[in-house]
Structure formats: C-alpha cells, structure tokens
Amino acid sequence: MARQIFVYVNDEPVTVYEGMHVKHALISCDISLYEAAKNEEIIIEDKNGFEIGLDGALNEGERIYTRPNILA
Amino acid sequence: MKRILHIFTVALLFFVLSTSCAFSTEPSTIGITILHINDTHGHILQYLKKSISSEIPVGGAAQLAAMIHDERIRNPHGTLLLSGGDMFQGTPISNIFRGKPVIEIMNYLTFDAMVIGNHEFDWKQDALMTMIRSADFPVLSANIMDTKGHYIPAVQPYIILERKGLKIAIIGITTVETVTTTKPDNVTGLTFLDPEKILPPLLQDVRNRGADVVIVLSHSGLDADRKLAKNVDGIDVIVGGHTHTAVTDPVVVDTTIIVQAGCFGLYLGVLELTIHRETKRIVHWTRARELKTVFSGPDNPADIHVAGIINKYNNRIKDVFTRVVGETTVDLVQNRRGESNEGNLLCDAMRQETGASIAFFNSGGLKITIPRGKITMEAIYELLPYDNVLMTMDLTGRQIRELMEHGATLPHGGILQTSGISVTYDFKKPVGERVVNVDVGNNPLNPMNVYTVTTNDFLAAGGDGYTTFKEGENIRYGDSLRDVFVEYIKKLSPVGPKIEGRIVIRR
Numbered sequence: 001m002a003r004q005i006f007v008y009v010n011d012e013p014v015t016v017y018e019g020m021h022v023k024h025a026l027i028s029c030d031i032s033l034y035e036a037a038k039n040e041e042i043i044i045e046d047k048n049g050f051e052i053g054l055d056g057a058l059n060e061g062e063r064i065y066t067r068p069n070i071l072a
Numbered sequence: 073m074k075r076i077l078h079i080f081t082v083a084l085l086f087f088v089l090s091t092s093c094a095f096s097t098e099p100s101t102i103g104i105t106i107l108h109i110n111d112t113h114g115h116i117l118q119y120l121k122k123s124i125s126s127e128i129p130v131g132g133a134a135q136l137a138a139m140i141h142d143e144r145i146r147n148p149h150g151t152l153l154l155s156g157g158d159m160f161q162g163t164p165i166s167n168i169f170r171g172k173p174v175i176e177i178m179n180y181l182t183f184d185a186m187v188i189g190n191h192e193f194d195w196k197q198d199a200l201m202t203m204i205r206s207a208d209f210p211v212l213s214a215n216i217m218d219t220k221g222h223y224i225p226a227v228q229p230y231i232i233l234e235r236k237g238l239k240i241a242i243i244g245i246t247t248v249e250t251v252t253t254t255k256p257d258n259v260t261g262l263t264f265l266d267p268e269k270i271l272p273p274l275l276q277d278v279r280n281r282g283a284d285v286v287i288v289l290s291h292s293g294l295d296a297d298r299k300l301a302k303n304v305d306g307i308d309v310i311v312g313g314h315t316h317t318a319v320t321d322p323v324v325v326d327t328t329i330i331v332q333a334g335c336f337g338l339y340l341g342v343l344e345l346t347i348h349r350e351t352k353r354i355v356h357w358t359r360a361r362e363l364k365t366v367f368s369g370p371d372n373p374a375d376i377h378v379a380g381i382i383n384k385y386n387n388r389i390k391d392v393f394t395r396v397v398g399e400t401t402v403d404l405v406q407n408r409r410g411e412s413n414e415g416n417l418l419c420d421a422m423r424q425e426t427g428a429s430i431a432f433f434n435s436g437g438l439k440i441t442i443p444r445g446k447i448t449m450e451a452i453y454e455l456l457p458y459d460n461v462l463m464t465m466d467l468t469g470r471q472i473r474e475l476m477e478h479g480a481t482l483p484h485g486g487i488l489q490t491s492g493i494s495v496t497y498d499f500k501k502p503v504g505e506r507v508v509n510v511d512v513g514n515n516p517l518n519p520m521n522v523y524t525v526t527t528n529d530f531l532a533a534g535g536d537g538y539t540t541f542k543e544g545e546n547i548r549y550g551d552s553l554r555d556v557f558v559e560y561i562k563k564l565s566p567v568g569p570k571i572e573g574r575i576v577i578r579r
Binding site for chain 2: 001003025057062
C-alpha cells in the first residue's frame with residue numbers, strides 16, 4: 001500500500017501518494033503549473049538546480065522548483 | 073681489481089635500472105569511460121524539447137547510437153555502456169511491442185549491464201522474464217528476492233568485467249518503493265531489500281574476487297543515491313536513475329561519484345575516470361558537463377542499423393493502430409456536463425478490473441467520440457492519450473459526497489463519470505448542497521461507511537480540483553487505464569453502453 005507523502009513545490013507543501021511523479025506534485029499544487037510544464041513554458045528543477053522530468057520519482061520531503069523556460 | 077669490479081657492478085646496476093625505466097611504456101594511470109543512460113521509457117523516436125531547441129529535435133536512438141560509437145572509438149578498450157533502468161514502458165512504439173524495439177537496440181549496442189527499474193514490472197513478471205531472456209546483456213538487481221530468498225531467474229546481483237587489466241564490479245540496485253508503487257499482482261512473491269543492508273557484504277564479496285573499481289548501478293533516485301554513498305563505504309561510482317535528474321555536473325559524496333542522465337534518451341552520460349595503476353584509486357574524473365545532449369537533426373550522425381530497427385517497428389505500429397480491438401453498436405459519446413455512455417463503459421471497465429465498489433473518471437479525460445462500428449487501437453489512443461494508471465483507495469461516504477459536490481461547482485463541466493454509484497444534482501441549489509441523492513448499488517450512500525473507489529492517477533493527485541482524492545487510505549496502484557479498457561472491450565465486444573440515469577441533473 002502506498003502512503004501519503006509531503007513534497008514541496010516552490011516551498012509550498014503538497015501531499016501526493018508514494019510512487020507519484022513530479023507531474024502529480026504540480027497537479028496537486030496548482031494545475032496551471034502542470035499545464036505550463038507540459039507546454040514547456042516552465043522548467044522543473046530539484047533543490048540542487050538539476051533539471052528533472054515530469055515523470056521523475058519523488059521522495060518524502062523533496063523540494064522542487066519551477067522557473068520560466070527562456071527558450072519557450 | 074676489487075675496486076674495478078665494484079665500479080663495474082655499480083655501473084651495470086645503474087644501466088639495468090635506467091634502461092628498465094626508460095623502456096617502460098606503461099603510464100601510471102588507466103583511462104576508463106562509463107557511458108550511461110537511464111529512464112528511456114521507450115523514447116527511441118526523436119522529439120522536440122523546447123528547453124533545448126525549438127528547431128532541432130533530440131532523443132533519437134539512432135543518433136544516440138552514433139554518439140556511443142564515437143565515444144567507444146575514443147577509448148576502445150576502456151569503455152563501459154550501462155543502463156540505469158526503466159527502459160521500456162512509456163511510448164506506443166515500445167508499449168505495443170512490449171519493449172522489443174528497445175531490447176533490439178540495446179542488444180545491437182552491446183550494453184554491458186542494465187539494472188531493473190520499478191517500471192520494468194509494469195507488464196507483469198512474465199513479460200519482464202521474456203524481456204530479460206531476450207537481452208544479450210546482463211540484467212542486474214541485488215536486492216530483489218523471491219519467496220525462497222533467491223535472486224529472480226536470469227537476474228544477477230552483480231558482474232565483474234575487465235577493462236585494460238582493471239577488474240570492474242557492477243552491482244544492481246532497484247528502488248525499494250517498487251513494492252508499494254506497482255500493481256501488487258505484478259510484484260507478487262518478491263521482496264525488495266534495503267540496499268544499505270545488502271551492499272556491504274556484496275562489496276566485500278566483489279573486492280575478494282579482485283574488483284579494483286566498484287560501480288553501483290542504481291535505480292533509486294538521486295537523493296537515495298546520496299544517502300547510499302554516505303552510509304555505505306567502498307562504492308566508487310553510482311550510475312543512477314529513477315528521478316529523471318539531469319545531473320550535469322557529477323555529485324560527489326565523500327569518495328563516491330554519482331551520475332544520472334535525465335530521461336527519455338535526451339542525454340548520453342559520459343564519465344571519464346582516470347585510475348592510478350598501482351593504488352587503483354580514481355585520481356581524476358569528469359567534474360562538469362558530463363551529459364551530452366542527443367541532438368537528432370538532419371545534420372547529426374545516425375546509426376543506420378538502429379534507424380532500421382526503429383523504422384521496422386514504426387511501420388508495424390501503423391498496422392497495430394489500424395487493428396480492430398472490438399465493436400460498438402452505438403456511438404460512444406463524451407459529455408463533460410452529464411452522464412456519458414463512453415464514460416459509463418470506461419468506468420465499468422475500471423471497476424471490473426479492480427473489484428472496487430465505485431469507479432470515477434474525469435469527464436475531460438475522454439478526448440473523442442468514437443462512432444458506431446469497429447473500434448481501432450488508434451481510436452483508443454486518441455480517446456485516452458495520457459499514460460494514466462488506475463489507483464484504488466478507500467474513501468468514506470462523506471468524502472465521496474464532497475467529491476461530487478466539487479464536480480457540481482466546475483464552471484466548464486467536468487462532472488465525474490461513474491460506475492457503481494448514481495447521483496442526482498440540483499444545479500439550482502447553492503454550492504455545497506447540489507448533490508441531492510446518491511445511491512451505491514441499491515442503497516443510499518452512507519457518510520460513515522468506507523467504500524473502495526477506483527480512479528486514475530490524475531484525479532488521485534487532486535486533478536481538476538478534486539482534492540478529496542488525496543485523502544484516500546489503502547492506496548493500490550493498478551494497470552494502465554488504456555490497457556484495461558482495451559481488454560474490457562475485447563472481452564465484451566460488441567459493446568453498446570447506454571445512458572442509464574447514473575447521473576441525473578436538474579437545472
């Protein structure tokens with residue numbers, strides 16, 4: 001059974017289920033962020049500044065950040 | 073005379089030593105190149121990624137292959153090619169052929185090893201076994217055990233390869249979350265052990281067998297890899313996957329170098345190691361710009377053989393897309409503002425697959441109306457274009473009512489399509505009081521009762537504002553929604569779903 005976990009999107013806490021992906025954290029936080037990420041208007045990064053994919057796995061307590069895609 | 077003999081002996085010794093040094097051609101270090109990819113998820117066709125370029129496509133496997141050939145030419149006897157897992161599930165060209173195109177490409181490229189990722193279980197264990205047996209390269213995982221405590225068939229915990237006289241051990245690690253984040257049936261009888269517990273004896277084992285360098289091929293994610301590097305001594309390199317992280321500059325934790333190459337075939341990781349011949353220590357490594365973008369424009373070299381494999385399956389997929397999966401005696405019509413017979417059919421399929429009492433599906437997720445007649449695979453893909461999976465959970469009657477009240481507030485429609493439950497809305501009533509009657513089966517919804525509800529991962533994440541789905545208990549992941557729907561239609565064809573009064577709206 002998967003449990004609920006907390007992750008942070010732009011430092012805002014959101015709940016998702018264990019096994020969900022970056023896209024689910026964006027949906028959980030604000031659907032417009034997910035739409036923007038799908039359209040590549042924004043880029044998602046982890047706390048180290050490394051770009052992560054929408055289907056990337058999430059860990060409990062993970063912090064992800066969005067920034068505008070200047071090339072879009 | 074003695075003095076002359078002594079001088080001669082010293083001179084001879086000096087000559088021997090100096091010539092042996094002068095003629096020694098072996099450098100003091102050895103160059104090893106680790107090429108790596110991960111989380112390809114079946115992306116062998118090129119695609120546009122606007123954050124890289126709005127004109128030049130990226131990610132084609134034929135171009136990736138050409139890059140791999142180039143790197144191997146640079147270090148012909150010292151190169152390894154590794155995969156960090158999750159290679160197959162994720163695109164029509166790979167899904168429909170159950171990963172065969174990817175395996176063919178990997179076999180041709182003579183991968184040295186691949187670790188099992190969590191998504192390798194998406195098509196059940198039989199399909200995974202078929203894939204492993206068709207792989208010409210070792211498939212690794214040291215922390216998946218069967219009920220008898222054995223490694224799963226045809227999977228090795230580690231291998232030891234030799235490059236330029238160095239023995240290099242590669243140990244596979246699969247995320248322990250697989251057991252909770254995969255459909256339970258797909259991992260029946262398997263245990264995923266804590267890597268921190270199983271690695272120390274394995275490291276000792278491979279060192280005893282003469283390993284000079286130890287690589288952990290880990291499908292666990294960057295944070296988990298950092299933790300592993302911190303808590304387990306003796307790992308030289310972790311080649312990772314799972315979080316789809318583009319680790320542009322390798323991360324170093326204590327003495328362990330960690331790399332990961334994003335996802336979807338976008339990058340080839342190229343980690344150059346310089347290893348001291350005597351101490352076997354890594355003295356230099358690629359510290360920045362470790363990932364090379366796989367550009368796939370017309371000017372980028374492509375491997376003809378890989379392009380041929382892709383073309384072969386691309387042509388076959390056209391046949392598969394035109395294949396008829398079933399027939400419908402009525403038009404399957406979408407409806408965002410009320411009951412839809414297409415929604416009824418899909419929700420019935422979801423409920424039958426999971427055994428749940430109730431199924432919910434977002435109306436906006438039904439993308440097309442399918443006309444009466446034959447239903448092709450292409451139509452199913454157009455109807456359900458997203459790679460959603462089923463998620464089943466326990467919700468109370470009160471929570472279910474909350475969900476439906478939310479649906480009645482959405483300004484552009486988006487009411488939940490249902491199975492196992494019927495609801496009457498009165499849109500003249502105030503927000504929060506619009507759900508005037510709900511029955512589960514033949515009984516009124518009891519706010520205190522717990523019901524098993526199945527939905528998709530979009531709604532389970534709170535999509536379309538249905539946040540109550542995030543409060544579920546006993547969460548179980550299921551199969552691909554598309555696959556479930558196809559199997560349901562195949563079984564019941566011809567289908568003829570009707571409007572049955574599952575959703576009644578008073579305006």
